[in-house]
Amino acid sequence: MAERQDRGRVEINLDECKGCQLCITVCPVNCLEVTTKLNKQGYLPVDYKGSGCTGCGLCYYACPEPGAITVFRLKKSA
Amino acid sequence: MSAPVYEPYLRKPKTFYEQYERKSGDPTVTHYCPGCGHGELHKMIAEAIEDLEIADRTVFISPVGCSVFAYYYFDTGNVQAAHGRAPAVGTGVQRARPHSIVISYQGDGDLAAIGLNEILQAANRGEHMAVFFVNNAIYGMTGGQMAPTTLPGMHTTTSPGGRDPRKAGNPLRLCELISQLDAPVYVARGALSGPKHILRTRKLVRKALQAQVERRGFTFVEVLSACPTGWGMNPPDAHKWILEKMAEFFPLEVFVDKTDSEPEPFEIPEEPPAEKLHELLRISTAGQVTFSPSQPVEPKYANPRIKVAGFGGQGVLLLGLGLAQCGMMEGRKVSWLPSYGPEMRGGTAHCHVNVSDHEIGSPLISRPTVVVAMNQPSLEKFEPQLVEGGLLIVNTSMVPKEPSRSDLDVLKIPASDMAKELGNPRAANMIILGAYAAYTGMIGKETALASLNTLIKRKHLVDLNRKAIELGWEFGTKARG
Amino acid sequence: MAEQIYQPIPPDDPRYEGKTPLLVKGNEAIVKGAILAGCRCFFGYPITPASEIAETAARDFPAVGGTFLQAESETASINMLYGAAAAGVRAMTASSGPGISLMQEGLSYLAGAELPCVIADIMRGGPGLGNIAPEQGDYNQVVKIGGHGNYRNPVYAPSSGQEMCDLTMRAFETAFEYRTPVFVIADGFTGQMMEPVVFPDPLPKPPEPDWACRADAETRENLISSIFLEPDDLEEHNRKLQEKYRRIEENEALYQVFHVDDAKIVAVAFGIVSRVVRSAVELAREKGIPVGLVRPVTLWPFPKKTLEALAKQAERFVVFELSNGQMLEDVRLAIHDSRPVDFHGRMGGNVPSTEECLDVIERVAREGGVL
Structure with missing residues (x-):
C-alpha cells in the first residue's frame, strides 16, 4: 500500500527568502522550517519540510517576496 | 500506481517583472525589509491585475515612501509622483486616458499627511481609480518618524516620549473620513496579519480592482501593514502587534460597498474633425461681413485714443467695445482695455480704446484725443487729460456742470434722456456710439448697425439698440452741421 | 540656428x-x-x-x-x-x-x-x-x-x-x-x-x-x-x-527690435511694457533721440546675443519693467555690464504711461550725453 499522498507541495526559492518566517506563523500544518545555511542574501531561509503540505496557499500570501514561494496542488487523477 | 503529479497553484504573478532592473541589489528580490507588508500587498495587487487581464491598460502611480520603487516590480505603465500628489497625478492620467485603470499606491505620510487634500478631493470627485493605502503607523523610508497614523503613546524618532495626542493629535482614521463622502463606491480596511485577515485583505484588493474594470468609481482599501524594522520587532511579533494594537484603533470593516449598484454608462467622447474646431470654439469667421474704412476722416479725428467713463451700469465698457468692434470691422487696428486693478476704485468704470491705421503701441491711454464722460465724476477726472483741441463728448443728462476748458471740441448730448424716451435708459451708450460715428466720420453707419450682431448678446435687444444708434447718428450729423 | x-x-x-x-x-x-x-x-x-x-x-x-x-x-x-x-x-x-x-x-x-x-x-x-x-x-x-x-x-x-x-x-x-x-x-x-x-x-x-x-x-x-x-x-x-x-x-530665442540700427540708447522691455516703450521710442525719435527698443519675446532663452551685439554700438541701455528689476539682471549679464544700464520699474500694479517712459529716455539721453 502506497503512502497517503499529500494534497500539496511547497517549493521555496532559498535565495529569494529573507527569513522573516511569516510563512511559518500561518502554516496550519507546520510543514515549514528554518534552515541552517545562510543564503546569498545572508538570511537563514525557510524551507519545506518535505511532506504534510495541504496546498492551502496561506504561506504564499503571507510571504512578502513575489517569487520566493510556489505552491503546488496534487493533480486530480484522470 | 504512478507517481503523484503536482501542478503549480500559486506562483509569482505574471504582473511582476521576471527580473527587477535596478542599479544595486539582487534583481530577483524586492528592496523591502524582511517581513514588510508592502511585498504582501504588492503580490495581491499583481495577482488581481493578472487575473483581471488589465496589465496593458493599468497605470501604477508610485508614491514617495518605501514603495517609491514599486515600478521596479509591476510590469504595467508606471508613473512616479511627488509626495502626496498621487491622487492628483492619477486624476490627470485617468482624465487624459479614460480607458486606463489607475492605481494609486500610497503610504500613511504620503496619503494622510502631506497629501490629505489630494486624496479627499479625488475621493469626493469619485475619480475612477483604486487607491491602496498602506498604514504602518510610522514613516518607514525616512527612518521611523511619527506618522499621522502613529498610535497614541507610540515611540518614534520624532515622538521620543510616545505620541501625545494633546500635542500631536490622535491618529487619523482615513477610511472613516473617506466614507463620509458621497462618491466613493468602495471603502474598506484590511490587515496583513494572520491567515483570516490576510485572505480577507486579498478579497478587498480584488474587489477594489474589479470595480475599476466595471468602471464604478473611486475605491479605497486601507491595509494595516507591518514595518518590523521601523517598529523594532521581528516579523512574527510585528504581525501580532497589528491585530493586537492597531486593529483596536483602526477597525477592520467594510465601510462603503456600492459595488452592486448600476455603473454609470461609460463613453469616451469622440474627437471632432479638425475642420469643425473653429465652429465649436465659436471663432469661425466664415461669411463674416467686413466694411471698408469710413472716410474721409478729418485729421483731428483720425487714429483716436478714446477714454470712455461713467458709472458701472451705464454700459461704458460696451460702448468702448462697440468703438473697437466697429474700427476692427472697418479693417483698422484696435485695442480695448477695461479699467482694472487699482483704477477700479470708486464705483466708476472706464476703458481705453485705440483705433488706428497703424500698429498700436501702448493700449494704455494717458493723453486721450477723445473723452466720453457719461457722468460728472468722469468729466472731472478725464477732461484734464485730453490733448489740446481734443473731442469731449458729454452726456448732459447726467452732467450738469459745464466743461472747464475752452480749447476743446465739445459735443453735448442728452443721451440718457434720449434713451429714456426710446424706452430704455441703458441704450444711452449706443446713442453716443451713433453720435460719435456721425460727428467724427470715423465709423460708417452700416458698420455701427452691423456691430450690434456681435455686441448685443440678447437678441431681443438688438432692435432697441439699432434705434439708439440711428437716433445718435441723426444727432451727430446735425451737430456736425 | x-x-x-x-x-x-x-x-x-x-x-x-x-x-x-x-x-x-x-x-x-x-x-x-x-x-x-x-x-x-x-x-x-x-x-x-x-x-x-x-x-x-x-x-x-x-x-x-x-x-x-x-x-x-x-x-x-x-x-x-x-x-x-x-x-x-x-x-x-x-x-x-x-x-x-x-x-x-x-x-x-x-x-x-x-x-x-x-x-x-x-x-x-x-x-x-x-x-x-x-x-x-x-x-x-x-x-x-x-x-x-x-x-x-x-x-x-x-x-x-x-x-x-x-x-x-x-x-x-x-x-x-x-x-x-x-x-x-x-x-x-x-x-x-x-x-x-x-x-x-x-x-x-x-x-x-x-x-x-x-x-x-x-x-x-x-x-x-x-x-x-x-x-x-x-x-x-x-x-x-x-x-x-x-x-x-x-x-528657440525670439525677439523683436525697433529702431535699433543707429541706436545709441537701447531700451529693453517685454510684454505690455514693450508696447508702451515702443510708443515712447517713436516719440523720442521725433525729438531726434537715437533710441531703439529690444523686446525679448522669449524670456528664456533670453536673446542675449542680440543684446551683446548691440552693446558694441549703443552707449547706454535702459530697462523698463513692472517689477523691481528682475529682467534687468539678465540684460546686464547679456552685455557683460559693458555699458551703463538704467532702470525704470513700476510696481504694485502701476503701468507707466508713454510720456513717463519718454521722460526716462530723455533723461538717460541727457545724462549719457547722447543728446
Missing part, C-alpha cells in the same frame, strides 16, 4: 488665410490657441486676473471632447497636469503669481521627468497677496525657475491678443519637441485686453508619443519618473537635461 526675430503672423502662412479677426480677450485667446494646438486637457484653479482662462476652458474643452477640471488647488492642478502629460496628452493649466508659487514643486517634477505641458501665468502684483493689478514680478520664479534642481523652462511673453494665441500654440510645439514644461507669461492687462485676433487653422494632429504611459500594450513598459538614486545616474540625467537646454538656447 540663432536667435530669431519674431513675426506675429508670417505673411506666407497659409493657416491664417481667408480668416477675419475677432475681438477677444487675451485670456480667451490663450484657450482657443491651446485647443488649436491640440491641447485637450485643462486643469486649473481660478485666480484673478487669470480666471477667464479657466472660464473659457470650462466651456471650450468639453465642446471639443476634451477635459476641463477645476482642481482643489494649484498644487493639485500642476500634478494633474503631470498625470495627463505622463499619459502623453497635450495639457495645460493657468494661474497667477500666488498659484504659480504653489506649482513650483510640480514644475520641478515635470522638468525632471521631462514632461511636456504648458502653463499660462497672468501676472499680478506681489509679494504675498499683493493685488490683482498687472505686474511682471513673476519673472524670477518663472524665468529663473522657482523649483528645486538644475532645470530651466522656455518662457514666451506675448504682448498682444494675437500673440496670446500664437505663442500659446508655439509653446505646445516647443514643449513636445523638447519634452519640457513651457510657460506663457503675460501681465493682467494683456490678459484682460481685447484685441483683434485671427485664429489660424488647427495644427495637424500630433502623433502619439512613444515615451508616454498611454495605458496600452505598446507603452506598458514605459516609466515616467524623476528619481535617480545613484549620484552618477542623476548626474548623467542632469547632463542630458543641460544638453537639451543648450539646444533650446541655441534654437
Whole structure:
C-alpha cells in the first residue's frame, strides 16, 4: 500500500527568502522550517519540510517576496 | 500506481517583472525589509491585475515612501509622483486616458499627511481609480518618524516620549473620513496579519480592482501593514502587534460597498474633425461681413485714443467695445482695455480704446484725443487729460456742470434722456456710439448697425439698440452741421 | 540656428488665410490657441486676473471632447497636469503669481521627468497677496525657475491678443519637441485686453508619443519618473537635461527690435511694457533721440546675443519693467555690464504711461550725453 499522498507541495526559492518566517506563523500544518545555511542574501531561509503540505496557499500570501514561494496542488487523477 | 503529479497553484504573478532592473541589489528580490507588508500587498495587487487581464491598460502611480520603487516590480505603465500628489497625478492620467485603470499606491505620510487634500478631493470627485493605502503607523523610508497614523503613546524618532495626542493629535482614521463622502463606491480596511485577515485583505484588493474594470468609481482599501524594522520587532511579533494594537484603533470593516449598484454608462467622447474646431470654439469667421474704412476722416479725428467713463451700469465698457468692434470691422487696428486693478476704485468704470491705421503701441491711454464722460465724476477726472483741441463728448443728462476748458471740441448730448424716451435708459451708450460715428466720420453707419450682431448678446435687444444708434447718428450729423 | 526675430503672423502662412479677426480677450485667446494646438486637457484653479482662462476652458474643452477640471488647488492642478502629460496628452493649466508659487514643486517634477505641458501665468502684483493689478514680478520664479534642481523652462511673453494665441500654440510645439514644461507669461492687462485676433487653422494632429504611459500594450513598459538614486545616474540625467537646454538656447530665442540700427540708447522691455516703450521710442525719435527698443519675446532663452551685439554700438541701455528689476539682471549679464544700464520699474500694479517712459529716455539721453 502506497503512502497517503499529500494534497500539496511547497517549493521555496532559498535565495529569494529573507527569513522573516511569516510563512511559518500561518502554516496550519507546520510543514515549514528554518534552515541552517545562510543564503546569498545572508538570511537563514525557510524551507519545506518535505511532506504534510495541504496546498492551502496561506504561506504564499503571507510571504512578502513575489517569487520566493510556489505552491503546488496534487493533480486530480484522470 | 504512478507517481503523484503536482501542478503549480500559486506562483509569482505574471504582473511582476521576471527580473527587477535596478542599479544595486539582487534583481530577483524586492528592496523591502524582511517581513514588510508592502511585498504582501504588492503580490495581491499583481495577482488581481493578472487575473483581471488589465496589465496593458493599468497605470501604477508610485508614491514617495518605501514603495517609491514599486515600478521596479509591476510590469504595467508606471508613473512616479511627488509626495502626496498621487491622487492628483492619477486624476490627470485617468482624465487624459479614460480607458486606463489607475492605481494609486500610497503610504500613511504620503496619503494622510502631506497629501490629505489630494486624496479627499479625488475621493469626493469619485475619480475612477483604486487607491491602496498602506498604514504602518510610522514613516518607514525616512527612518521611523511619527506618522499621522502613529498610535497614541507610540515611540518614534520624532515622538521620543510616545505620541501625545494633546500635542500631536490622535491618529487619523482615513477610511472613516473617506466614507463620509458621497462618491466613493468602495471603502474598506484590511490587515496583513494572520491567515483570516490576510485572505480577507486579498478579497478587498480584488474587489477594489474589479470595480475599476466595471468602471464604478473611486475605491479605497486601507491595509494595516507591518514595518518590523521601523517598529523594532521581528516579523512574527510585528504581525501580532497589528491585530493586537492597531486593529483596536483602526477597525477592520467594510465601510462603503456600492459595488452592486448600476455603473454609470461609460463613453469616451469622440474627437471632432479638425475642420469643425473653429465652429465649436465659436471663432469661425466664415461669411463674416467686413466694411471698408469710413472716410474721409478729418485729421483731428483720425487714429483716436478714446477714454470712455461713467458709472458701472451705464454700459461704458460696451460702448468702448462697440468703438473697437466697429474700427476692427472697418479693417483698422484696435485695442480695448477695461479699467482694472487699482483704477477700479470708486464705483466708476472706464476703458481705453485705440483705433488706428497703424500698429498700436501702448493700449494704455494717458493723453486721450477723445473723452466720453457719461457722468460728472468722469468729466472731472478725464477732461484734464485730453490733448489740446481734443473731442469731449458729454452726456448732459447726467452732467450738469459745464466743461472747464475752452480749447476743446465739445459735443453735448442728452443721451440718457434720449434713451429714456426710446424706452430704455441703458441704450444711452449706443446713442453716443451713433453720435460719435456721425460727428467724427470715423465709423460708417452700416458698420455701427452691423456691430450690434456681435455686441448685443440678447437678441431681443438688438432692435432697441439699432434705434439708439440711428437716433445718435441723426444727432451727430446735425451737430456736425 | 540663432536667435530669431519674431513675426506675429508670417505673411506666407497659409493657416491664417481667408480668416477675419475677432475681438477677444487675451485670456480667451490663450484657450482657443491651446485647443488649436491640440491641447485637450485643462486643469486649473481660478485666480484673478487669470480666471477667464479657466472660464473659457470650462466651456471650450468639453465642446471639443476634451477635459476641463477645476482642481482643489494649484498644487493639485500642476500634478494633474503631470498625470495627463505622463499619459502623453497635450495639457495645460493657468494661474497667477500666488498659484504659480504653489506649482513650483510640480514644475520641478515635470522638468525632471521631462514632461511636456504648458502653463499660462497672468501676472499680478506681489509679494504675498499683493493685488490683482498687472505686474511682471513673476519673472524670477518663472524665468529663473522657482523649483528645486538644475532645470530651466522656455518662457514666451506675448504682448498682444494675437500673440496670446500664437505663442500659446508655439509653446505646445516647443514643449513636445523638447519634452519640457513651457510657460506663457503675460501681465493682467494683456490678459484682460481685447484685441483683434485671427485664429489660424488647427495644427495637424500630433502623433502619439512613444515615451508616454498611454495605458496600452505598446507603452506598458514605459516609466515616467524623476528619481535617480545613484549620484552618477542623476548626474548623467542632469547632463542630458543641460544638453537639451543648450539646444533650446541655441534654437528657440525670439525677439523683436525697433529702431535699433543707429541706436545709441537701447531700451529693453517685454510684454505690455514693450508696447508702451515702443510708443515712447517713436516719440523720442521725433525729438531726434537715437533710441531703439529690444523686446525679448522669449524670456528664456533670453536673446542675449542680440543684446551683446548691440552693446558694441549703443552707449547706454535702459530697462523698463513692472517689477523691481528682475529682467534687468539678465540684460546686464547679456552685455557683460559693458555699458551703463538704467532702470525704470513700476510696481504694485502701476503701468507707466508713454510720456513717463519718454521722460526716462530723455533723461538717460541727457545724462549719457547722447543728446
